[in-house]
Amino acid sequence: MADLTSDFLGIKSPNPFWLASAPPTDKEYNVRRAFEAGWGGVVWKTLGAEGPPVVNVNGPRYGAIYGADRRLLGLNNIELITDRPLETNLEEMARVKADYPDRALIASIMVPCDEASWKAILPRVAETNADGIELNFGCPHGMSERGMGAAVGQVPEYIEMVTRWCKQYYDRPVIVKLTPNITDVRYPARAAKNGGADAVSLINTISSITSVNLDSFSPEPSIDGKGSHGGYCGPAVKPIAMNMVAEIARDAETHGLPISGIGGITTWRDAAEFMALGAGNVQVCTAAMTYGFRIVQEMISGLSQWMDEKGYTSIDDFVGMAVPNVTDWQYLNLNYVAKAKIDQDACIKCGRCYAACEDTSHQAIWMKEGRVFEVNDAECVACNLCVEVCPVEGCISMEPMEIGQTDPRTGRVVVEEYANWTSHPNNPMSRAAE
Amino acid sequence: MANSLMASGIVAQRLNAEELASNFSDLHPAYAPHEAAVAADRCYFCYDAPCTTACPTDIDIPMFIREIQTGNPEAAARTILEQNILGGMCARVCPTETLCEEVCVRETSEGKPVEIGRLQRFATDTLMAAGVHPFERAALTGKRVAVVGAGPAGLACAHRLAMLGHEVVIHEAKPKAGGLNNFGIAAYKSTDNFADREIEWLLQIGGITIETGKALGPDLSLDHLTSGFDAVFLSIGLAGVNALRLQGEDMKGMRDAVDFIEELRSSSDLSTLPVGRNVVVIGGGMTAVDAAVQSKLLGAENVTIAYRRGRDAMPASGFEQDLAAAKGVKLMFNVMPVALKGDGAVSAVELEYTSVIDGKVTGTGETIELPADQVFKAIGQTLRGAPDGLSLDGGKITVNEVGRTSKDMVWAGGDCASGGDDLTVTAVAEGRDAAMDIHAQLTS
Ligand SMILES: Cc1cc2nc3c(=O)[nH]c(=O)nc-3n(C[C@H](O)[C@H](O)[C@H](O)COP(=O)(O)OP(=O)(O)OC[C@H]3O[C@@H](n4cnc5c(N)ncnc54)[C@H](O)[C@@H]3O)c2cc1C
Numbered sequence: 001m002a003d004l005t006s007d008f009l010g011i012k013s014p015n016p017f018w019l020a021s022a023p024p025t026d027k028e029y030n031v032r033r034a035f036e037a038g039w040g041g042v043v044w045k046t047l048g049a050e051g052p053p054v055v056n057v058n059g060p061r062y063g064a065i066y067g068a069d070r071r072l073l074g075l076n077n078i079e080l081i082t083d084r085p086l087e088t089n090l091e092e093m094a095r096v097k098a099d100y101p102d103r104a105l106i107a108s109i110m111v112p113c114d115e116a117s118w119k120a121i122l123p124r125v126a127e128t129n130a131d132g133i134e135l136n137f138g139c140p141h142g143m144s145e146r147g148m149g150a151a152v153g154q155v156p157e158y159i160e161m162v163t164r165w166c167k168q169y170y171d172r173p174v175i176v177k178l179t180p181n182i183t184d185v186r187y188p189a190r191a192a193k194n195g196g197a198d199a200v201s202l203i204n205t206i207s208s209i210t211s212v213n214l215d216s217f218s219p220e221p222s223i224d225g226k227g228s229h230g231g232y233c234g235p236a237v238k239p240i241a242m243n244m245v246a247e248i249a250r251d252a253e254t255h256g257l258p259i260s261g262i263g264g265i266t267t268w269r270d271a272a273e274f275m276a277l278g279a280g281n282v283q284v285c286t287a288a289m290t291y292g293f294r295i296v297q298e299m300i301s302g303l304s305q306w307m308d309e310k311g312y313t314s315i316d317d318f319v320g321m322a323v324p325n326v327t328d329w330q331y332l333n334l335n336y337v338a339k340a341k342i343d344q345d346a347c348i349k350c351g352r353c354y355a356a357c358e359d360t361s362h363q364a365i366w367m368k369e370g371r372v373f374e375v376n377d378a379e380c381v382a383c384n385l386c387v388e389v390c391p392v393e394g395c396i397s398m399e400p401m402e403i404g405q406t407d408p409r410t411g412r413v414v415v416e417e418y419a420n421w422t423s424h425p426n427n428p429m430s431r432a433a434e
Numbered sequence: 435m436a437n438s439l440m441a442s443g444i445v446a447q448r449l450n451a452e453e454l455a456s457n458f459s460d461l462h463p464a465y466a467p468h469e470a471a472v473a474a475d476r477c478y479f480c481y482d483a484p485c486t487t488a489c490p491t492d493i494d495i496p497m498f499i500r501e502i503q504t505g506n507p508e509a510a511a512r513t514i515l516e517q518n519i520l521g522g523m524c525a526r527v528c529p530t531e532t533l534c535e536e537v538c539v540r541e542t543s544e545g546k547p548v549e550i551g552r553l554q555r556f557a558t559d560t561l562m563a564a565g566v567h568p569f570e571r572a573a574l575t576g577k578r579v580a581v582v583g584a585g586p587a588g589l590a591c592a593h594r595l596a597m598l599g600h601e602v603v604i605h606e607a608k609p610k611a612g613g614l615n616n617f618g619i620a621a622y623k624s625t626d627n628f629a630d631r632e633i634e635w636l637l638q639i640g641g642i643t644i645e646t647g648k649a650l651g652p653d654l655s656l657d658h659l660t661s662g663f664d665a666v667f668l669s670i671g672l673a674g675v676n677a678l679r680l681q682g683e684d685m686k687g688m689r690d691a692v693d694f695i696e697e698l699r700s701s702s703d704l705s706t707l708p709v710g711r712n713v714v715v716i717g718g719g720m721t722a723v724d725a726a727v728q729s730k731l732l733g734a735e736n737v738t739i740a741y742r743r744g745r746d747a748m749p750a751s752g753f754e755q756d757l758a759a760a761k762g763v764k765l766m767f768n769v770m771p772v773a774l775k776g777d778g779a780v781s782a783v784e785l786e787y788t789s790v791i792d793g794k795v796t797g798t799g800e801t802i803e804l805p806a807d808q809v810f811k812a813i814g815q816t817l818r819g820a821p822d823g824l825s826l827d828g829g830k831i832t833v834n835e836v837g838r839t840s841k842d843m844v845w846a847g848g849d850c851a852s853g854g855d856d857l858t859v860t861a862v863a864e865g866r867d868a869a870m871d872i873h874a875q876l877t878s
C-alpha cells in the first residue's frame with residue numbers, strides 16, 4: 001500500500017488529511033475523537049486574545065443549498081472564532097499534543113491587528129507545543145467588522161506586517177490562511193511570502209447569502225427576522241478554491257511556496273486534485289461536519305488505491321503534477337479541433353443534449369426518427385455542453401480530429417503545429433505576424 | 435365467528451377484520467413529501483419526453499415532476515389536471531408499466547423508471563387535500579349538453595364542457611355515479627372512498643347535474659335527448675358480458691367477475707362478503723386478475739387464473755401477473771374450459787390444454803380437472819343498450835378521432851366507443867377530446 005505520510009513544513013503526519021480550523025476542532029473531546037478516527041492533523045479552532053471570549057448568536061448559524069435528495073452542496077455559517085476561554089483551549093491543546101505526538105496540531109490565531117496583541121499570544125501558544133500556527137485572515141463575517149479576519153486578509157500590507165511579527169515572536173512554522181473575498185489572490189499570497197510565511201492555506205469561506213425566506217423576507221440563517229452574510233464552504237466552493245490554489249502555485253513570485261489546500265474537499269479524489277494543483281496537504285471542514293469523522297477512512301483508502309494504481313509511492317510523487325498544465329487562455333492551442341460523439345449504445349434517448357444544443361448552443365445535434373440523437377460535425381464547435389448535460393457518464397465524448405482531416409465546420413485542414421491567440425491573425429496585437 | 439380458510443363452499447368471514455383491512459390497503463401507498471422529493475429528483479426532464487407521448491391524456495410529465503421538485507405540488511397538480519381531470523384516479527389505476535413508465539429513459543438505463551404514477555398521486559392528493567378546485571367556468575354559453583353514463587369518460591367530458599361555460603346533465607343508470615371507478619377498479623387501487631371524493635371534488639366546477647337512475651333505453655330515448663339538448667355524449671361503457679357457452683353456466687357458484695367485483699366494491703363490510711375455497715377465474719385481462727387477487731385477499735384458499743393463450747399474449751401486464759403471483763394466485767396458461775362439473779352447484783372445472791396455431795387456439799386433447807366451488811367468468815365485456823341507428827364497429831359505437839358518431843350532434847367515448855384501449859385514462863382522454871369538439875361545434 002502507498003505511503004501516505006506527509007511532511008508539510010517539517011510537520012509530520014500519518015496522512016495529508018487535516019481537519020480545518022472550525023467546529024470539528026473546537027475542543028479536546030472532538031480532536032481526540034478525530035485522531036482516533038484517523039485524521040492526520042488538526043488546525044485548532046481559531047483562538048482569540050486573552051480576556052472575555054467572543055459570543056456567538058443564540059439562533060441558527062448555518063444556511064445550506066442542496067442537490068438531489070437533499071445532498072448538501074454548500075454550507076454557510078455566521079459563527080465566530082472559538083467562544084471558549086483562551087486558557088481552556090491552550091490547556092487542552094497541550095494535553096492532546098502530548099497524547100498524540102505523531103499527529104499535526106496547529107494553532108489558528110486571530111487577534112487585533114497590533115503588534116502587542118500578537119506578541120502577547122504567541123508565547124502562550126508556543127508553550128502548548130503545537131507544531132505551528134495558522135493566521136486566520138479569512139473569516140468574512142463578524143470578526144471582520146472588528147478589524148480582524150478578512151479585514152486583514154483583504155489588505156496585503158497588513159498581511160505582510162502581521163506575518164512578520166509572527167515570524168519574529170514565534171519560532172515554528174507560520175501558515176497564513178487566505179480569504180477568497182478578494183479580486184486577485186496572488187496579491188495576498190505574495191504579501192504573506194514577503195512577510196516570511198512558511199506556507200499559505202486557502203481558502204477560508206466566501207461571503208454569501210444562501211437563501212431568503214419568502215414568507216419573512218429574511219436571509220437565512222435568520223436571527224429574529226434578520227440575517228447577515230455568512231461564509232460559504234462545502235462542495236460548491238471547490239472549483240473556486242482550486243483555481244486560487246493553482247494561481248498561487250503557478251505565479252512566478254509565489255511558485256514553490258507551500259500550500260495547504262482547503263475548500264469543498266469531500267472525497268479522496270478532491271484531495272488528490274488539490275494536491276495535483278500544488279497543495280502539499282489538504283484541510284477539510286464541511287465534509288466532516290456533514291458526514292462525521294469516519295470519512296477520513298474513505299479518503300485514506302481511496303488515495304492509496306489510486307497511488308498504487310499509478311505507481312506513486314509517496315505523495316510527493318504527484319503533488320504539483322498538474323501545475324505546468326494550468327496556463328492562460330491565450331496560450332491554448334487553437335489548432336486543436338474536437339467534435340462531440342454520441343455513443344448510440346450507451347444513449348438512453350433522454351434528448352437533453354438536443355435541448356441544450358438546439359435551444360442554447362449551436363444547433364449541432366440532430367434528432368432523428370426513433371429519438372436517435374446524432375452530432376452534425378458541420379455545426380459542432382466542441383463546446384462540451386452536451387457532454388455536461390448528458391446524464392450517462394461516458395455516453396458523449398469529445399473526440400479530437402486527426403491531423404490532416406478537414407473540419408467540416410470551418411473547411412480547414414487540422415494541422416499538427418501548435419498556434420495560439422498570441423499569433424492568431426484575428427488578434428490585433430498579434431506578435432507572430434512578422 | 436370466523437370461518438377458516440379451509441371451510442368449503444362459498445362463505446364469508448374467512449379472514450378477520452384486521453387481516454382484511456391490511457389486505458385491502460393501498461397497493462402503492464402514498465408518498466411522504468421526502469419520498470416524493472427523492473423520486474422527483476430522478477427525472478431527467480427529457481426533451482419531447484417519451485412518457486408524455488405514451489400518456490393517452492398527454493400530461494406534461496417532466497413539467498409536473500419539476501414542479502414537485504421545486505416544492506410546488508399544487509402547480510404540478512394543475513399541470514396534470516389541465517390534461518386529465520381524473521389525474522388522481524389515473525395515478526392509482528393506470529397500468530403505468532405499459533404506459534408512461536414503460537418508456538421512461540430511466541427504465542432504459544437502469545430498469546427502474548421514475549415512479550410517475552406515484553408522483554402524480556402525490557401532486558393531485560396534495561391539491562385535493564387542500565380542498566382546492568383549480569378551474570373556473572368560462573362565461574356561460576347558454577348551451578346544454580346531455581351526457582349518458584357517469585364513468586370516467588362521461589365525467590371528463592362533463593367537466594370540460596362545464597369549464598367552457600356549457601350546462602351539463604349527466605344521465606346515469608345506476609343509483610351512483612363513477613362507473614367502473616366505483617364498481618370495477620380493484621379495491622386496493624382506490625382506497626378510502628377515493629372515487630366518490632374525486633367526483634365530489636370534480637363537481638365543484640359547477641354547471642353539472644347528475645341524474646341517477648336514468649337509463650338510456652325504453653324510458654329515455656336518444657331522440658328525446660337530441661331534441662332536448664344541444665349535443666349528446668354517450669359514455670355508457672360495456673354493460674354486457676361474454677358467456678362461456680358451456681353447459682351448467684347457470685349452476686350455483688358460477689358468476690361474472692364484474693358482478694363479483696361490483697358487489698365487493700359496493701360492500702361496506704368485506705367480512706360479510708362470501709368467497710369460495712377453490713376459486714377458478716377464466717380469462718386473462720385486468721378483470722380476471724382483479725377478481726382472482728381480491729378472492730385471494732378475501733381468504734380463498736386456492737385461486738387459479740386459467741388463460742387460454744400463452745403468457746406473452748396475456749392482456750394483463752407483466753406487473754399485474756407478478757402481483758397476482760405474489761398474492762398467491764396460480765396462473766395457468768394455454769388452458770381453456772371445456773366442461774363444468776357439479777350438481778346444482780359447481781364443483782370442478784375441466785380444462786383442456788391448448789396450443790396456438792396461426793393465432794388460433796386449438797385444444798390438444800389433454801385435460802385437467804380443477805376443483806372449484808366458485809368460478810368467475812372474465813372473458814370480456816360487451817356493449818349493451820346502445821341506441822339504435824348508430825353505426826357500430828367491432829361491437830362498439832363507431833367514432834372518429836374526436837368522438838363523433840354516425841349521428842349528427844351525438845358523440846361517444848370511453849369503452850363503448852371504437853378505438854383506444856379500454857382504460858380509465860383512455861376514457862378520460864376521449865371524453866375531454868369530445869368535449870373540445872362539441873364546444874367547437876356549439877360555438878362556431
Ligand atoms: C374489473 C375491472 C378492472 C379494471 N381495472 C382497471 C385499471 O386498473 N386501470 C384502468 O386503467 N382501467 C381499468 N379498467 C378499465 C376501466 O375501468 C374502463 O376502461 C373505464 O372505466 C371506462 O370508462 P367509461 O366511462 O367508458 O365506462 P364505465 O366506467 O363503464 O362507465 C359507464 C357508465 O355508464 C353507465 N351506463 C351504462 N349504460 C347506461 C345506460 N343505458 N344509460 C345510462 N347510463 C348507463 C354505467 O352505469 C356507468 O356508470 C377495469 C375494468 C374492469 C371491468
Ligand SMILES: Cc1cc2nc3c(=O)[nH]c(=O)nc-3n(C[C@H](O)[C@H](O)[C@H](O)COP(=O)(O)O)c2cc1C
Pocket residue numbers: 020021022023045046075076077079080081082108136138139177203204205232233234235237262263264265283284285286287
Ligand atoms: C462553522 C464554521 C466555522 C468556521 N470557523 C473558522 C475559524 O474559526 N477559523 C478559520 O480559520 N476558519 C473557519 N472556518 C472555515 C474553514 O476552516 C474552512 O476554511 C472552510 O470551511 C472551507 O473548507 P470546507 O469547504 O472543507 O468546509 C469555519 C467554517 C465553518 C463551516
Ligand code: SF4
Pocket residue numbers: 339340356357361362363364365375379380381382383384385386387
Ligand atoms: S459540443 Fe456543443 S456544439 Fe457540439 S454538439 Fe455538443 S452542445 Fe452542440
